[in-house]
Amino acid sequence: MSALPKETPPEDANNESFWMPGNYQRTVKRTEDSFQACNDIVACFQERARVERQYAQHLSEWSSKWKPLVDASPLYGSLLQAWQCFLSSAERLSALHSSICRALVSEDGDRVRTWQKETFHKRMFGGFRESQDFETGFARAQKPWAKRLKKLDKARGAYHKACRKEQTAHNRETHAKGNPDIAIEKQRKIQEERELASEETKKMHTRYEKVLEEVTRYAPRYMEEMESIFDQSQEEERKRISFLKQAFLSIHRHLDITNNESVKAVYSELHQTLMSISEQEDLRWWRNTHGPGMPTDWPQFQEFIPDNKQKKGKKPVEQTDTLERSVMIGGVKVRALYDYIGQDPDELSFKAGEEFLKIEDEDDQGWCRGMKDGGREGLYPANYVEVMQ
Template sequence: MTEVERALVGGCCPVNVETRRTAVGRVKATGMSTLPPEDAPEDAPEDVNKQSFWMPGNYHQTVKRTEDAFQACNDIVTCFQERARVERLYAQQLSEWSNKWRPLVDASPLYGSLLQAWQCFLSSADRLSALHSSVCRSLVSEDGDRVRTWQKETFHKKLFGGFKESQDIDTGFLRAQKPWAKRLKKLDKARSAFHKMQRKEHAIRERETHANGNPDVSIEKQKRIQEERELAQLETEKVRARYEKVLEEVTRYAPRYMEEMECIFDQSQEEERKRISFLKQAFLSIHRHLDVTNNDSVKAVYNELHNTLMAINEQDDLRWWKNTHGPGMPTNWPQFQDWTPGKKIKKERKQKAVEAQASTIERSVMIGGVRVRALYDYDGQETDELSFKAGEEFLKTEDEDDQGWCRGMKDGGREGLYPANYVQVV
């Protein structure tokens, strides 16, 4: 048995003297406003005070809050599970969009920094897809599980339905209202008897007044009517005294009743406060997961995209085109050649030497004009691949091939292949 229940069995909740004085003062000031006025007719419409918390049975809405909160938890989990599906579908669509366009973009006629800018949109979509997938997981596995766990720990279901928490509150209110309801019933009975006697006396007075002014009514009959009126008047006074006594008893008990009801109500309020506090933190956690505007990863994605777009340089791109497909390309201008024995073999060797020289010339031109910075870490998988860390700078010596690979040379002279979309032009 809880402390509140023991106090109720003992007759009163453990409240201090100041609380009792406040309750007494409230009753005196309001005249116990929960009671209907004495002059209200029996067949009058139900008074607005009948809806008051203080009237018997009107506490059930407060008790029902426990079941409502349990159902609200179910609705919250279902609501944000649906939002998680939206996040998952969005991540999936971003990834599909990026995969669809990547081969087309890589094979587009654009080149240089303009091509890298277009490719950066696709890589940004991939990173945003991963981010929204993580939002989906957080909503389901973190926020949803958190609410479910709290719900299981907070609400204890009974075997035949309902919750132990709501039953405890309902039992407390019922115990507090039981003696009050008896007194109200007794008061209603006394008031009804008093009003009935008043109506009877009023009817006899009207008969007496009519008889006194009517010469057709005999003196003897007028005397009998007068005697009836006097008896009714005495009976009314007796019933009135009984009614006032019961009313005084109800008024005297009201402060104690109010204290006990407020004690149980405060207990219910504390449980509701804990529920509200938890759900507030749950909503804040959901907000933190959904608010991608404050996510550092999102900021990094769009900052990188912005920097890539700002790095579009028409002069660098035009210089690359000139050196790769224009007048800057090396060539072997025709020269007079005399015939010598073994010329065919010498010619093949010389051709190889010229090609090697042309490759060196082309590479030197690119070394002088294309310096790149690594966007991500890369560990070479083959012996002919370069390895580097994000932020490291080196020289791009050959342009991207059809497979998306470039050739580069680090400051130490190490040469090798690397993925083109892992770097950007400095």
């Protein structure tokens, strides 16, 4: 349990007053304190920048770890897109927090460092020129006052000493008057000592009042000069507070992602993606891709057409009209996995990644018939392509 603050005696409170000699040092020290505060502010938010960088790195690692697993998951359609959107959102947030890290260091930190360098001018033998200027100003304004206070303390001390001496003499005189053992001559001497002490007390009292009056007359001028220096110090401190306020606001602006339009866009797009999950569309996609909606090469009667040029493992190129051929209904769109250069006129040539239609299914020799844009048809190896989803 913390202790209650102790009451400060009036005399101690007076000793702590700004007007007492040397007590302006607290005001002068604000310059060094502000300089150190700048160092602490920069160090504090550099550490926060490291937190932002680590968070960005963790987000990116999390997204990279889960992306291949999510892509290969059994989910499909809009539901899969929603899950993938969480990962892409994390990548965008990672970039955002990386930018926060850079802003805290390169913008906010550099701004404080630059201002600190321009505002605080170090002296060759330590300390700051600003502190020295205020120290000199306060000391010059307080020097006459300190001398008068010292003179006043001396006068007060002399007066109080004379009072004590008079009190002692008075007590001796009172004791002697009621004591028949003390001779008349001795009593007269004690009386004279008391009278001398009284005169000395009056003299010291007059001197004390005179010095006090002098101090009182000088006080307004002293206060004016001290307040003038103090106001200059206050103005410098006001500038420091104003700058640091703006620095803190800048840091707040970088850290406050609740008002960041990029963050709003990330979560807005994520929400839209989640809301666009459609069971009807997903089920329709599955029906058309893996269900009854898939194109099928329904069996049809095929006439035998002899071809002397037929190669082993390849179907002949039929010369009948395209509409009379046994073709796959609607065709299936395929993508080439590898480059292939046709060896005969009845073969197709294509590049890896090229897309065209498969119009006849694979035969027992591993050949399919395809049709490219422009209507050119031909045979190609079935294992050179993949069906597009």
